[in-house]
Structure formats: structure tokens, C-alpha cells
Amino acid sequence: MKPLQIRNQQLVLLDQRLLPTQVEYVTCKDWQAVAEAITDMVVRGAPAIGAAAAYGMAMAAASLKSAAPAQFAAGLAEAAAGLQAARPTAVNLAWAVERMLNVARLHQGRDVNDVAALLWQEAEQIAREDVAVNKKIGEYGAALIPAQARILTHCNAGALATVGYGTALGVIRSAAAQGKKISVYAGETRPYLQGARLTTWEMVQEQIPVTLIADNMAGFLMQQGKVDLIIVGADRIAANGDVANKIGTYTLAVLAQAHKIPFYVAAPVSTFDLCLQDGSHIPIEERSDRELTHFAGTRIAPEGIQCYNPAFDVTPAALITAIITERGIIEQPTETAVAAVVGE
Ligand code: MRU
DSSP states (O other), rough: OSEEETTTTTEEETTTTTTTTOOEEEOSSSSSHHHHHOOOOOOOOOOHHHHHHHHHHHHHHHTTTTTTTHHHHHHHHHHHHHHHHHHSSSSHHHHHHHHHHHHHHHHTTHHHHHHHHHHHHHHHHHHHHHHHHHHHHHHHHHHHSSSSEEEEOOOOGGGSSSSSSSSSSHHHHHHHHHEEEEHHHHHHHTTTTTTIIHHHHHHHHTTOOEEOOGGGGGHHHHHHTSSSSSEEOSHHHTTTTEEEETTTHHHHHHHHHHHOOOOOOOOOOGEETSSSSGGGGGGOOOOHHHHEEETHHHHHHTOOOOOOOSSSSEEGGGGEEEEEEEEEESOOHHHHHHHHHOOO
């Protein structure tokens, strides 16, 4: 279940738009194709788009090997801007591109061939680290999961949303691997259905019992006492612990508070944006009306209406029981608690 692979120095992406009914791959031959694949959601999930963008930068550098140093720098800057603009909310994208640019800056003045090789290594390092980081998040997070737990998750924060293993689903994987009796409720995650299509698919492959629910059923489930805890991923976390994640996350956090159910967020340090004081500054992507007016290619809403389709929402830190990172757990996140774990 690898969302991204390298073959002949080209990025091969598992086409997540088609899962679970078709398993097909899209090969990206240059950074422009990588940017397009991110915008079109061939690859999605904050850490996965970060790693894909890092390879996009490495591919841009490889194509500029015979360029003069100034041209090389200009070409990389162009790729960086194009990749960063591919999607606005997940900060992992900008983080990965910036990390690649830093390597180029650090080795400025060296033979461009050498710099291109170093950039390729850096992209590989970002990809490798992501899996290791997720396993660490899994380890920390599993300690929070009781011996028997019915866990509600939203969207897909699994292997498909990362380079491997996953964040929220990584915690679930780790807890299951420790022998805990886990069952998962996957919210379908309208309108793009990452929960119905991707999270359920991952859980089936892991043989972890999974029950699909429509998003609007979550409150009733909690009222019936069927949910022991909620765990989700994140796209960007502000300095005060406010979390941007897939639209519908905030609703679940409010419901969790009303029902006194723990609400956990699992995310790597690369998802924190300490430059933003709070979540109100996080840019929220708005997607096409078609995701609401059509279902599986068929129009389901009348012509002549208006649609509003924000892809993410912001959950205030006060509603979050803990944020699980690879450096440890931030309990009852506040600016001080975040800085203690994530600050430089
Ligand atoms: O629009 P998507 O599918 O890219 O949104 C993904 C999410 O919101 C995930 O929960 C988040 O990126 C964390 S993935 C480990």
C-alpha cells in the first residue's frame, strides 16, 4: 500500500481518486506533473503531498543539471513556487519544499550536478523519515488506547496519506499490533469520501474490524455510547494548538466534548506552523462545486443553486484532549504546551 514510489527517477503515484475499485498508477515525469497530481488529488494527505513535492523538487533539479548556476537557482525557485501553490492548507507541502530549498542554499556555489544529487538524497530522506516518524507517533499514541476500544476516525490519515504507516491510522495499527481489541468507525467524509473509499480499504487490508458510517451518524453513535475515543490527523496546527483538518473534524470535536469522549489528533512536527498564532490564520482550501452537485459523475442537485465547499475546518485547541507527535504527547494543547514539545 505505497502511495508513492520512485522508478527510473520518476515519481509513480497510486491514483487515490480511483481507489478502492481500481488500482492504477500515475507516473510524473517532471515537477509540473507532480504539482498537477497534488492539485488533482492523485496523491493527498498532508505528509504524502509533502514527500511528493520533495521529489518534485528533486526532479526539477535533475532536469537542470546542465544549467548555469543562476539558471539552476531560478529553475528551482520556479518549481518551489509551483509546487507550493498546488494546495494551500497542509503546511507539510511548504515545509518539504522549504527543506529542499535550504539544501540548495547550503550548497550554493557547488557544481549543480552535485547539488542535484544532494537534493535527490534529501527527498529520499524526507520520505524515509516520514515512515519512521509515523511509527514513533504510533508508539506514543498506542499508549493512550485502552485494551478494548471502539475508535471513530475521519477522512484518511493512514498509509495512503503519508509515505507509509499513517498518523491517526498508525496509532490504530500500533494498538492493534500490541494485541488491543480495536474496532474502527470510519466516517465516510463527504464530499470526497476519503473515509468510505480509503480508510475502510486500509482497515480491510490490515484485518482491523471497520464499520462505515455516514458523517451525520456520528452524534447518534456517541449518544448510544458506541464510541470510546476519536482520533484524526491534521493538515496544519497553529502555535496555540488549533488544528486544521478535513472538513467535519470540528463537528466531531464538539460532539466529543458534549459526550465526554477523548478527542485525539495525531500529527508529525512538520504539520505545525508556529508562525501562525492561532487557527484563524490557516488558509482553507475551497474546492469545486461539482463535488457537491454530482455523485459518481451524476448530477444530484438542481442547476441554478450556490454551493460552498470548504475542504478543511479548524478545531480549537480547547476541544482537543491531546496531540500525539513523534516527539511526545501534547496534553490539553496551549501555546506553552505546544512550544514545550515542538519548539526548537
Ligand atoms: O483533502 P485531503 O484528502 O488531502 O485531506 C487529508 C486530511 O485532512 C488528513 O486528515 C490530513 O492530511 C492528515 S493525513 C496523515
